[in-house]
Amino acid sequence: MSYIKKITIVLVIANITFVNAQKILTKEEAIQQALEHNYGIKIAKNNVEVAKNNASVLNTNHLPTVSTSAGANYNNSNQDIVRQDGSATSETGAETKSYNASVNLNYTIFDGLGRKYNYKQLKETKNLTELQARETIENTYLEIFDFYFQVAQLSENTENLKSALQISKSRLERAKYQYEYGQNTKLEVLNAEVDVNNDSINYINAKQQFVNAKRNLNIVLGVSQGVNYEVETDVVFSKLLNLEALLNKAKANNVVLMQNDKNITISKYSIKANKAGFLPKLGLTTSYGWNKSINPSTSFLAESSTTGLNAGLNLTWNIFDGGSTKTRVANAKIQLENQEILKEQQVNIIENTLTNTWEDYNNKLFIYNAQQQNLDTAQNNFDRTNEKYKLGQVSSIEFRQSQINLLNAQNELNVAKYNAKFKELELLQLSGEILNIGF
Known part of the structure; x- marks a missing residue:
């Protein structure tokens, strides 16, 4: 049995796995599955429930x-x-x-107002835990889209390789006919066979990577749904605001900065709760x-x-407790100062990160548009080369190079498309808007 026939059998077996792959896992469904089944999100939700229990009046000595x-x-x-x-x-x-x-x-x-401010601390701690859960969900969003886009990119790459394989097979059949009728040499047939073998191997490897990427996506989603599904490959870019508007949104809605604000509030209540030791x-x-x-x-x-x-x-009335209350109040004030310093530092970090991400996003959009033009040029060049090859005006080497250029342009466009979209999602997370995205 020839090597080409062996490759063909392998491809047929591989195609059986995907023949029924008609289910489309949309982006909305992926997000919904993760919200219900992702392990990190489940733990974050449980932590919120614990914080709610702690913030109850039953846990504050008010009764x-x-x-x-x-x-x-x-x-x-x-x-x-x-x-x-x-x-x-x-x-x-x-x-x-x-x-x-x-x-x-x-x-x-x-009790010197201690329990009053302890209760307020617990309330703010509950709010802080909710923000931490929101941060977990936001990070999970990004992780989901990262794996989802990997699957989408490999899906398109696999289709491109499948198309390239079909072109190479057609070229091999044409070379065999021409050889039989004395229109070319055995070398043309051998070159075409080598290209079919290489394209077959690339196609098989791409399909395996495609399946592996689906399994990785399932882990992030927290589900066991097999790999018999497809994903959406269309990408719609949002109309983002200018950099200044994004910075303003980030200062108001960024989940990390909001956590800093809660920590500052908790520290202020801690000072007041510790001062209760001075009162009867x-x-x-x-x-x-x-x-x-x-x-x-x-x-x-x-x-x-x-x-x-x-x-x-x-x-x-503990008139003098050896200075322990005074020490606790002093330390609580220092902790407040630390939280304010951390807030200032985090604002600078987010401003810098958002600015860098904004510039990177615009660069990736430019690359995406440039790659789109490259693909149009490569497609036009391949179409012309294909016609000339059929007329015998170009060699098989020139045809193969044109084919490879087209495949590279297609794959590079896919990379640029998903890179730009993922960078857009990072901008939305920094500005606190990723949970409000549309699909």
């Missing part, structure tokens, strides 16, 4: 505590007693029994209880029982 207790005691002892009048009594095995039960309530009326605390304690005791004959009372309410207020 009173209620407890109940009950007990019983038994004592058996030998007793010898002498009364004030001089009489004496002795009893062996004197038993004493006591019982008690109570319901207790404790409530902190005022007022608490309420109350209980409703029942007590009963059964005494031996040596006791003045044979039996007693009490039921009633007990309540009280307690005021504590």
